[in-house]
Amino acid sequence: MKRKSGRFQFFQFSIIGVSNALIDIGVLNLLLLLFHTDKSAMLLLYNSISYCLAILNSYIWNASITFNRTSKGSSYQRIAFFVQALISLGISNLVFLGANSLFAIMEIPNWWRYNLSKALAMGLSSLASFFMIKYMVFKDYKQ
Secondary structure, three states: OOOOOHHHHHHHHHHHHHHHHHHHHHHHHHHHHHOOOOOHHHHHHHHHHHHHHHHHHHHHHHHHHHOOOOOOOOHHHHHHHHHHHHHHHHHHHHHHHHHHHHHHHOOOOHHHHHHHHHHHHHHHHHHHHHHHHHHHHOOOOOO
16 A cells, blocks of 8 residues: 555544544533533533544544554554543643633633633644654554
């Protein structure tokens, strides 16, 4: 199977990222709609739930499309993906809570605050995730 360029992989990763974003934002907003809260612990839980569902979607699609040439479904890859997911979740949660606190000080209304915070968290954690997945999880040893 032909090796994909880094740009093409990033393009595919980004397209899959759109579906991840829809899941991530959709689940977060659904949880906030059904169980509204301003408590940091609950916001952390909601962000973690929505992020984990998006990560599951990411693994399924990226393993079968973006990194299919190097995806072997090995124990190493599953564990490495899980580790990078935990690191990315940490980044997501830190950025989400940090931005939410900053936007609260700026008196931005709740709905905007949560979604702007989520957008920043998704952007930074996705960027970190791409590089960890490309160079750690589905590393191309033939390069």
